[in-house]
Amino acid sequence: MHPLASNAIVAVIGAGAMGAGIAQVAARAGHPVRLYDNRPGAAAQTIEGIDRQLGKLVEKGKLGAEARADTVARLQPADSLEALADAALVIEAIVENLEVKRGLLRQLEERCAADCILASNTSSLSITSLAAGLRHPERVIGMHFFNPAPLMALVEIVSGLATPRALAERLYATAQAWGKQPVHTRSTPGFIVNRVARPFYAESLRLRQEGAADCATLDALLRDVGGFRMGAFELTDLIGHDVNYAVTRSVFDAYYGDFRFQPSLIQKELVDAGRLGRKSGHGFYDYA
Ligand code: NAD
Numbered sequence: 545m546h547p548l549a550s551n552a553i554v555a556v557i558g559a560g561a562m563g564a565g566i567a568q569v570a571a572r573a574g575h576p577v578r579l580y581d582n583r584p585g586a587a588a589q590t591i592e593g594i595d596r597q598l599g600k601l602v603e604k605g606k607l608g609a610e611a612r613a614d615t616v617a618r619l620q621p622a623d624s625l626e627a628l629a630d631a632a633l634v635i636e637a638i639v640e641n642l643e644v645k646r647g648l649l650r651q652l653e654e655r656c657a658a659d660c661i662l663a664s665n666t667s668s669l670s671i672t673s674l675a676a677g678l679r680h681p682e683r684v685i686g687m688h689f690f691n692p693a694p695l696m697a698l699v700e701i702v703s704g705l706a707t708p709r710a711l712a713e714r715l716y717a718t719a720q721a722w723g724k725q726p727v728h729t730r731s732t733p734g735f736i737v738n739r740v741a742r743p744f745y746a747e748s749l750r751l752r753q754e755g756a757a758d759c760a761t762l763d764a765l766l767r768d769v770g771g772f773r774m775g776a777f778e779l780t781d782l783i784g785h786d787v788n789y790a791v792t793r794s795v796f797d798a799y800y801g802d803f804r805f806q807p808s809l810i811q812k813e814l815v816d817a818g819r820l821g822r823k824s825g826h827g828f829y830d831y832a
Contacts, residue, residue: 545713548633550574555622555631557648558638561784561823563695566635568594568757572694573722574609578631580622581636587621594619597694629655633718635687637665645669646677655676661711663687667738668791670798671704671731681706687715688735691783697725697803704731733798734774738749738791739810742805745788746793748776754755759828777828781821787816797820 548554554570556563559581567590571577579587595616597726601607622628634652636645662684664674675681686702699719711730719726729735734742748762751766756762763775773819780788791809796805814820814827821827 545710545715545717547717548575550721551576552632553578553630555580555628555632557628557636558665559583559587560637560815561691562689562693563637564590565691566577566665566689567591567619568597568615568694569689569722569724571615575618577619578622579619579658580625580628580629587623588767591616591619591621603726608692613827618831625655628652629657631656631660633661633663635663635665640667640669640787640794642669642673642794645674649674649684650677653680653683659683661715665689667787668734668794668798669679670733671702671707673704675706676702676725682708682711685711685715686735687719687729690737691828697723698737699724699726700729700735700737701726702729702731702735734791734795739795742792742795744772745776745780745792746808749810752777753808753810780811781827781829781831783821784823785811785820785827789815 550573552575554575555578556567557580559579563579567577567579575748579590581587596814598607598612598615598698602609602612628634634656636648638645638648646664649662664671664686665688666686667688671686675684684704685707686700688700688702690696690698700718701712701716718728718771751757751762752759759777763778766772766775789807792805792807796807818824819826822831825832
């Protein structure tokens with residue numbers, strides 16, 4: 545199956561942590577990218593941030609100055625959904641909320657070309673449910689990147705009930721063309737990685753709640769002795785507790801309240817306090 549042509553326009557919606565990374569990946573692969581966020585000015589700010597990130601790579605000798613300039617030139621902020629009408633692929637990376645994402649997909653169906661692929665970077669929501677309200681649910685698919693998207697190789701290509709195999713193959717080939725290692729999966733709660741990761745977070749949080757050890761000790765054990773790249777507390781600080789809590793809730797609800805996936809009160813307290821992790825300056829650790 546052929547990947548998307550490298551000059552095809554890719555639209556990314558949501559200029560937060562994931563949207564920024566995905567936009568960078570698509571632009572590095574040669575696509576003209578339109579970035580839209582409903583916070584005025586956010587998309588332009590994110591593109592400036594990508595430019596700074598790429599600048600650091602140039603300083604370290606990991607990227608040529610020309611590649612940086614070409615990549616940034618391919619990134620354009622969009623000030624409305626109408627400005628995404630000529631995209632061949634839209635990847636949404638907005639808030640992890642089923643109704644909000646469904647509303648966005650309905651608006652996209654009105655505005656985008658009939659053959660435009662509507663992909664979601666959701667971490668846990670059902671692709672089948674996201675697609676259900678559309679006139680053409682067969683154009684919806686999950687394209688789940690990991691954080692930070694420019695560095696993490698894995699991309700889950702998630703098929704809902706209506707997703708044709710040919711579309712999944714096309715996005716799989718596209719992810720490969722973007723230098724990623726995709727995997728096909730069905731739309732089951734949490735897909736593969738977020739499903740397996742639930743007990744990793746949940747047991748770490750229970751150990752903390754029971755006073756077994758503090759966050760730094762547990763993280764150091766998992767990272768330096770256990771061989772994980774990061775411990776659960778530093779990793780959820782990176783993911784964002786609002787995002788991680790929403791994912792935990794969604795997997796818990798999808799399994800009819802199965803205790804194994806029960807969200808932690810510690811997580812909820814952090815979200816209620818606005819201590820969302822790195823992005824807010826405070827989480828389990830302080831970053832300010
Ligand atoms: P984020 O909070 O950093 O960014 C979300 C962005 O979407 C914000 O800039 C917000 O202004 C914008 N937004 C919200 N609603 C919008 C709307 N209706 N229209 C346009 N823009 C809107 O969140 P994130 O961490 O980038 O996560 C985004 C998505 O990616 C979620 O579905 C999340 O589950 C998924 N995801 C997150 C991670 C992670 O580690 N953070 C990893 C993989 C997937």
